[in-house]
Amino acid sequence: xxxxxxxxxxxxxxxxxxxxxxxxxxxGLTVASYGSAEAFSAAIPDLASGGCLVVDVSMxxxxxxxxxxxxxxxxxxxxxxxxxxxxxVPMAVxxxxxxxxxxxxxxxxxxxxxxxxxEALGGTTMATRKSEVAVAAKRIASLSRREREVLDAxxxxxxxxxxxxxxxxxVRTIEFHRARMLERLGQCxxxxxxxxxxxxxxxxxxxEP
Amino acid sequence: MANEGRVTHPARxxxxxxxxxxxxxxxxxxxxxxxxxxxxxxxxxxxxxxxxTAQTRACGALRHINETLENRLDQRTIxxxxxxxxxxxxxxxxxxxxxxxxxxxxxLFQTAxxxxxxxxxxxxxxxxxxxxxxxxxxxxxxxxxxxxxxxDQFGGAIGxxxxxxxxxxxxxxxxxxxxxxxxxxxxxxxxxxxSEMIEEARSLALAGVQDPDLEFRIQRxxxxxxxxxxxxxIEEVLVNLIRNAIEAMADCREKRVLALTTRMVDESxxxxxxxxxxxxxxxxxxxxxxxxxxxxxxxxMGLGLSICRSIIETHGGxxxxxxxxxxxxxxxxxxxxxxxxxxxxxx
Numbered sequence: 001x002x003x004x005x006x007x008x009x010x011x012x013x014x015x016x017x018x019x020x021x022x023x024x025x026x027x028g029l030t031v032a033s034y035g036s037a038e039a040f041s042a043a044i045p046d047l048a049s050g051g052c053l054v055v056d057v058s059m060x061x062x063x064x065x066x067x068x069x070x071x072x073x074x075x076x077x078x079x080x081x082x083x084x085x086x087x088x089v090p091m092a093v094x095x096x097x098x099x100x101x102x103x104x105x106x107x108x109x110x111x112x113x114x115x116x117x118x119e120a121l122g123g124t125t126m127a128t129r130k131s132e133v134a135v136a137a138k139r140i141a142s143l144s145r146r147e148r149e150v151l152d153a154x155x156x157x158x159x160x161x162x163x164x165x166x167x168x169x170x171v172r173t174i175e176f177h178r179a180r181m182l183e184r185l186g187q188c189x190x191x192x193x194x195x196x197x198x199x200x201x202x203x204x205x206x207x208e209p
Numbered sequence: 210m211a212n213e214g215r216v217t218h219p220a221r222x223x224x225x226x227x228x229x230x231x232x233x234x235x236x237x238x239x240x241x242x243x244x245x246x247x248x249x250x251x252x253x254x255x256x257x258x259x260x261x262t263a264q265t266r267a268c269g270a271l272r273h274i275n276e277t278l279e280n281r282l283d284q285r286t287i288x289x290x291x292x293x294x295x296x297x298x299x300x301x302x303x304x305x306x307x308x309x310x311x312x313x314x315x316x317l318f319q320t321a322x323x324x325x326x327x328x329x330x331x332x333x334x335x336x337x338x339x340x341x342x343x344x345x346x347x348x349x350x351x352x353x354x355x356x357x358x359x360x361d362q363f364g365g366a367i368g369x370x371x372x373x374x375x376x377x378x379x380x381x382x383x384x385x386x387x388x389x390x391x392x393x394x395x396x397x398x399x400x401x402x403x404s405e406m407i408e409e410a411r412s413l414a415l416a417g418v419q420d421p422d423l424e425f426r427i428q429r430x431x432x433x434x435x436x437x438x439x440x441x442x443i444e445e446v447l448v449n450l451i452r453n454a455i456e457a458m459a460d461c462r463e464k465r466v467l468a469l470t471t472r473m474v475d476e477s478x479x480x481x482x483x484x485x486x487x488x489x490x491x492x493x494x495x496x497x498x499x500x501x502x503x504x505x506x507x508x509x510m511g512l513g514l515s516i517c518r519s520i521i522e523t524h525g526g527x528x529x530x531x532x533x534x535x536x537x538x539x540x541x542x543x544x545x546x547x548x549x550x551x552x553x554x555x556x
Contacts, residue, residue, distance in 0.1 A: 013339045015376055019346030022369055026350045026362075058335065085338045107342040110349030 006051035007117055010034045010067065011083070012059040020054070027114050037062035041070045052079040052120035054113075057091050057103075065091065068098050079120035083108075090157045096198045101129075103198075105191040136199035139185055147181035150174060154190065155197045336383050340376040347373035398524065400435040400547035401443070403471050403479060410447030411469070418455060426468040434471065436479050436544040438524060443544070446517045446528075450483040450540050453513065457487035457538060466537075478526075479546045484539035495530050517542075 007029050011017045017033050024031045034040040038061055040053075053071070057064035064082055071078055082095040082103040092103040102116040143151065146167075153163040160178065164171045185193050351369035354362045407427060415425075436443075451467065458465040466486040474480045490498065494505060499518045521528045521542045528542040 013343070015343040015372075015379075016339055016346070019343040019350070019369075019372065019376075022350040022365075022372075023346040023353075026353045026365075083342075085335045106338045107345045110346065110353075 006030045006032055008032050008053045010040045010055040023110055037067040044074050054081045056083045081116050093198050133199050136196045140200035146177050150177045151181055151197050155194050337380055340379040344373040344376035397439050398437045401438045401440045403434050404429050406444055410444040414448040414451035423465045428470045430472045434479055435547040437547050438544055442520045446520050449513045449517050454485035457485050474543055477546055478543040480543040482539050482541040484533045486537040490538050
């Protein structure tokens with residue numbers, strides 16, 4: 001198996017790590033797994049270029065974002081897929097802005113992860129990234145002002161009741177806007193909506209990928 | 210056969226056996242009768258034996274995972290307690306002088322509780338997400354093998370499903386552990402082993418404490434004795450007392466000794482004493498030390514010992530402070546002993 005197809009996975013949870021190995025190996029991928037960001041960064045000098053990295057964003061010690069920075073400073077160009085828990089949306093946003101190619105919320109659908117890895121290994125070029133960003137920006141632009149406000153608040157990691165309080169509306173109204181927003185974005189899940197918002201955010205001026 | 214009959218009266222047994230294919234260190238045997246399609250007469254009987262070596266090994270692994278989890282939960286509890294302490298200290302700095310103490314105290318407890326609950330929820334979400342994510346991965350792995358009909362890998366698929374089941378059970382365990390931590394409001398007293406509580410409190414209180422000169426002595430008399438107690442609350446008291454003792458000895462040049470002693474006061478009461486070898490406390494301080502908001506520490510909130518007192522009093526006991534004969538301070542409290550026959554009835 002050529003090194004460009006190695007999937008490096010970093011997760012501090014032994015069961016998650018082993019289950020990922022099973023899933024990815026079963027899908028015919030070559031996997032190298034690491035129990036901590038430190039273990040992975042120690043292996044960086046020996047890495048052949050190519051492949052991709054799947055990393056849990058929240059880990060004790062060095063977290064996924066810090067690992068991303070280490071990769072950047074070591075000059076290793078490895079597409080990074082971030083795995084996040086539910087409450088880590090702001091972290092995921094930061095990871096995307098720092099150049100992660102994708103982020104996936106745990107627990108996730110196996111197809112979605114394999115798809116993301118496939119895209120990462122296939123090399124998401126700047127051209128495809130640009131067109132993705134353009135599509136996302138267009139879809140986000142179709143939202144009403146309220147729907148956009150609700151989505152931005154969700155991206156900021158706020159819950160419906162907090163959003164309701166901030167906007168001076170009832171929780172029911174927020175839930176309504178939230179449902180309309182998801183519908184308008186194409187019946188997507190919250191995770192997909194957040195991803196669209198993040199991608200659209202990348203189109204804004206002042207951002208360098 | 211499944212269409213024709215229904216399986217009744219399973220008889221199971223587990224034991225170690227040796228089999229042709231290799232040693233089965235653990236095996237499960239199951240005898241079933243297969244009833245005819247109209248019920249009544251048994252149509253056939255079958256005997257199945259299954260290698261449970263892998264399962265037994267997996268159970269061991271699960272136990273290990275659980276223990277790790279418990280440690281992690283403990284550490285998180287400590288983490289949120291420390292944060293809470295910080296918060297209390299901040300509030301202390303702004304405490305208006307004319308405020309009604311009882312009202313302030315209630316509000317304070319609520320603030321502390323809410324912030325703890327929020328942090329706890331985030332930690333819990335993470336802890337629950339992990340096993341569920343792992344279970345989903347294992348199931349997906351098995352699904353791919355089955356869907357592709359790769360018969361040579363069916364063993365692996367079964368292993369994946371076993372692992373998935375273990376992870377789901379793990380999630381259930383986390384939920385139960387969480388309930389145990391959240392429900393500490395209502396004191397639920399049951400017979401609890403004194404030595405175990407002391408051991409757990411000690412590891413909680415000493416987490417993060419690195420002091421090679423600290424000597425920890427535990428004297429248990431009688432060993433294995435039980436008291437009626439809400440385990441979590443009494444452990445909270447012990448953690449508080451141990452931490453106080455360590456702080457009291459912070460400036461000690463000589464050897465720092467923390468002694469935890471249990472003894473039978475009489476047939477019905479067991480006393481637990483936490484003694485330090487610090488500078489001791491003055492009499493006027495000792496008189497007020499359990500009062501809420503009384504603290505000798507510059508940034509102390511003065512709530513730790515009053516919480517201890519209220520917990521011990523809801524247990525029908527009382528807590529007192531005195532001088533340690535060898536120098537230093539000793540805190541003592543007594544709890545109702547759970548005698549063996551009562552323990553058996555309550556269990």
